[in-house]
Amino acid sequence: MLKGRHLIEPKDFSLEELDEIFTLAEEIIENPRDYLEVCKGKLLGSLFYEPSTRTRFSFEAAMLRLGGQVVGFSEAGSSSVSKGESISDTIKTVGCYTDIAVMRHPKEGAPKLASKNSDIPVINAGDGGHQHPTQTLTDLLTIKALKKDLSNHTIGLCGDLMFGRTVHSLVKAMSRYENIKFVFISPPELKIPDYIKNELKDNNYYETSDIEAAIEDLDILYMTRVQRERFLNEEEYLRLKNSYILNNEKLKNAKEDMIIMHPLPRVNEIHTEVDNDKRAVYFKQARYGMFVRMALIMKLLGVDKNA
Amino acid sequence: MLNIDSIKKGIVIDHIKAGCGYKIFKELKLHKADYTVALIKNVPSKQLGKKDLIKIENEIDLDFKVLGIIDPNITINIIKNEEIIDKINVKLPKKVKGTLKCKNPRCVTTVENIEDVEFTLVNRETKEYKCEYCDTNTSI
Incomplete structure (x- = not known):
């Protein structure tokens, strides 16, 4: 069961769970129209503490193509971090507004710290030179x-x-x-x-x-x-x-x-x-990166096209 | 040799590598103790050449994990009625929380205030522990 889980490093998921995600991604590739509204009413918190083009666009495109919405920041300077807020406080607050969060951070282990303090699923979108699952x-x-x-x-x-x-x-x-x-x-x-x-x-x-x-x-x-x-x-x-x-x-x-x-x-x-x-x-x-992120978001939110 | 009275009831931490005694003394907060304690440095030792020794005239709870990290070769003697009633050899613990600091400058633990960071022993010989956040090995 992937619903409610975090993805911090690839080994967080078993081979069977990874296969579940890939199978769904391939179904989305085959019939993208069937998934246009599966995340309607859901909100992705996009917490990018350092600049990223492809990964951020890919996540945002993934959520929008599932009918969901995105809020967030694309550099730490435009967030409450610049006021000295801790990662755990930020994620607790973001969890009040959104259903799932994606985090890119220059410090290694930051998404793991967020996941330990979060009620919503956290996806690591790259932490320094450490992981990029x-x-x-x-x-x-x-x-x-x-x-x-x-x-x-x-x-x-x-x-x-x-x-x-x-x-x-x-x-x-x-x-x-x-x-x-x-x-x-x-x-x-x-x-x-x-x-x-x-x-x-x-x-x-x-x-x-x-x-x-x-x-x-x-x-x-x-x-x-x-x-x-x-x-x-x-x-x-x-x-x-x-x-x-x-x-x-x-x-x-x-x-x-x-x-x-x-x-x-x-x-x-x-x-x-x-x-x-x-x-x-x-x-x-x-392009596969966007589809696999669509499947990942759906699995962690526990939504499917028949719901 | 310097003479320090034997204790009636308490703990003797023996076979401390010479020079590590003060670190353990501080780690156990013995400098704040209101009971009798003694830190003896550079005691001649057959086994080690020189060793440090701590005597505590009180029953206190010792954190063996902390002691194991600082010096896994020490011996802890529990004393009652001036006799050793128990001898404990400490070992390097498999997991430690809150004692070690990650040496990776890029690790999130260096900038966020995180209590009880967990480290897992990865190499007993080199005394290396892995940080739970960044996976970097830190040796003691």
């Missing part, structure tokens, strides 16, 4: 919808594997499914941390810095951005940001049915010429 749900739904199954895949993760929060969450989430192999493609300076590898079986992954050699093995290629803000030295950033630029040439040995994913925004790590390749699904992925 709805991005993981987005990635899983994209794989399920386009590859028909979440098991039996070889997934290449490429770029900044050291600091990439989405990569860490995705590896943890996918490792719960059967027969998944990971290929970690990164420059030596941005290798995946040991604590992530320690949770995997030895024969379930290999590491390489050569994307062209690895690409023919892959069913899924997950590209990430090298983030400027992670580097103290601008020269180091400039050198590494161009480590892996995916273009048509590098894709020539890839499988015909491989999919190319990216959490967006991209800088230059995927050349725009790749956008026209049928294997490029990163904009579809953003």
